[in-house]
Amino acid sequence: MQMQSFIDRIKKHGEHVRGVGGHCTTEETTKQALILPLLDILGFSPFDPTRVKAEFGADFPGAKANERVDYALFCHGVPVMFIEAKAHAEQLTNHCPQLSRYFNATPEVTIAAITNGREWRFFTDLNNKNVMDGDPFLSIDFSALDESLIGRLYRFRHDEFQPDALRTLAEESVFLNAFTDVISQSLRNPDADFVRYVAQRANVQRQLNARFLESITPIVKQAVGRAVSDMVVSGLSAQPAAPDRKPSQPAAVESVEPVDPTADHVDPANPRIVTTYAERRLFEIVHDIVGDEVDISPKDTESYFSVLYQGKVNRWLLRYHADKKQPFVQVCIPMTEERKREVARAGLQLSASDAIQLPQPDHLMRIPGIVFDALAHCQDDANFKRGGS
Numbered sequence: 001m002q003m004q005s006f007i008d009r010i011k012k013h014g015e016h017v018r019g020v021g022g023h024c025t026t027e028e029t030t031k032q033a034l035i036l037p038l039l040d041i042l043g044f045s046p047f048d049p050t051r052v053k054a055e056f057g058a059d060f061p062g063a064k065a066n067e068r069v070d071y072a073l074f075c076h077g078v079p080v081m082f083i084e085a086k087a088h089a090e091q092l093t094n095h096c097p098q099l100s101r102y103f104n105a106t107p108e109v110t111i112a113a114i115t116n117g118r119e120w121r122f123f124t125d126l127n128n129k130n131v132m133d134g135d136p137f138l139s140i141d142f143s144a145l146d147e148s149l150i151g152r153l154y155r156f157r158h159d160e161f162q163p164d165a166l167r168t169l170a171e172e173s174v175f176l177n178a179f180t181d182v183i184s185q186s187l188r189n190p191d192a193d194f195v196r197y198v199a200q201r202a203n204v205q206r207q208l209n210a211r212f213l214e215s216i217t218p219i220v221k222q223a224v225g226r227a228v229s230d231m232v233v234s235g236l237s238a239q240p241a242a243p244d245r246k247p248s249q250p251a252a253v254e255s256v257e258p259v260d261p262t263a264d265h266v267d268p269a270n271p272r273i274v275t276t277y278a279e280r281r282l283f284e285i286v287h288d289i290v291g292d293e294v295d296i297s298p299k300d301t302e303s304y305f306s307v308l309y310q311g312k313v314n315r316w317l318l319r320y321h322a323d324k325k326q327p328f329v330q331v332c333i334p335m336t337e338e339r340k341r342e343v344a345r346a347g348l349q350l351s352a353s354d355a356i357q358l359p360q361p362d363h364l365m366r367i368p369g370i371v372f373d374a375l376a377h378c379q380d381d382a383n384f385k386r387g388g389s
Contacts, residue, residue: 003154009041010150017142021118024088031070031085034117039083043158044073051075051158056082069102072109075161081111088117099123100132110163111156118143122156124170137170151362162347168366187224195220272302278322279305282329282361286317289368290375304330309378317374320358328355329364331374342369 017034024030036046044051056072056079071083084099086092092114103112103123107130112123121136140149154160155169186194195213198220199206206212265280267273275298283298286307290296299306299313305322309315319330328351333339335354343350346366349357358364364371377383 003151006041006154006157007147007150010153011145011147013038013041014142014145017118021088021143024117027085027087027090030088030117034088035071035083035085035115038120039071039073042153042156050077069099073158075158078108079106080109080161080163081113081156082106082109084112084114086114086116090116092116092119092121103132104130111166122170124167126167126170126174137173164345165347165366168346187228190217190220190224192217198223267300270302273300275300275305276322278327278361279320282320282322282364283307285361285364286371289365289371294375296375309375314384315378317371317378320361321355322361326357327359328357330355331370333370333374333377339370339373342367 016037020033024033039046039052046052051074053072053074054070055068057068069082070085072079073081073083082099082102084102099112099114103109103125110124112132114121119139119141122138123132123136125131125133126137127133138149138152140146140153152169152173155166190198192210192213195217196208199208199213199216262277264277265275267275279298279300282305286296295310296317297308297311299308299316305320306313306316307318309317316332318332321328321330335343335350340350343356346363348363348366351357356367
């Protein structure tokens with residue numbers, strides 16, 4: 001299923017949950033009306049017993065007699081996810097110990113979820129192997145759907161289900177939540193370290209002692225408010241406006257044809273060089289991984305698409321072959337055993353020539369360590385001396 005089709009179906013499901021959720025007064029009604037439809041969207045058809053088994057029983061140590069998990073999801077004959085279902089009106093917090101018993105007793109299962117059809121909470125075992133974490137790594141509330149989470153849910157589809165990749169997603173989600181909390185707290189109530197960082201980056205020509213930092217803290221807080229406000233208006237990707245810019249006369253509004261952001265870009269000097277949306281997206285991802293401070297640039301050719309360091313053709317981080325039946329990326333560094341393990345943990349595969357198969361450009365976000373290793377190789381002048389690599 002293509003991403004856009006998946007997004008549309010998830011949004012429609014959210015509307016369905018909001019429309020009929022209040023009528024689901026029993027657990028069984030909640031299953032039929034709210035839970036099974038989402039499983040079907042994810043490719044786990046409730047009518048296919050090789051993919052979904054209801055009232056799945058097993059010898060769970062310490063469990064009550066005849067206790068069963070509501071749903072077990074299967075991939076290739078192996079259980080990969082347990083789901084505990086509750087009625088729409090029930091709160092989920094008190095039911096996690098029951099779910100954890102099932103999860104802890106079945107090593108093959110890497111993901112567990114509890115849901116009342118409206119809210120879904122997903123768990124894994126980041127802290128202790130085969131022991132379900134106490135906190136979910138992903139929570140989705142269909143009564144107030146956060147569309148930014150749909151892309152994560154896409155990774156739970158049957159044909160995309162990769163246990164190691166989902167564990168990586170879980171770890172990234174935990175980091176994202178922790179980083180967001182720290183950043184939010186720093187922006188709302190900047191401490192001395194944050195104020196010092198701002199002053200240093202702004203090249204303030206003063207001794208940054210405690211007294212001075214305390215005196216400028218209200219100014220930094222005011223600057224934070226202004227910066228956040230500007231970003232809300234202009235977007236995160238927009239460049240900051242030049243200071244003290246004089247107001248200009250409004251330009252005449254011209255009729256402009258809509259531009260398709262996914263359209264191919266053809267090189268006017270060589271029409272055989274066509275830069276696809278996938279290639280442009282790959283460069284965006286590399287840029288997001290290494291950060292704004294690093295000088296990288298895209299370079300397309302008739303054969304492949306490259307990401308270069310400092311615009312030097314011999315200092316390429318990676319080469320992307322998007323026009324193949326199985327798109328893949330080559331990196332400028334050898335695939336050591338450690339890097340191969342990173343690829344495997346990300347749920348990706350290597351070809352016989354150690355190229356990394358990349359069904360979608362976004363999958364590159366799963367292996368940031370390899371991207372940083374490639375960057376470090378390109379930044380080291382010793383690797384490019386005569387006689388070097």
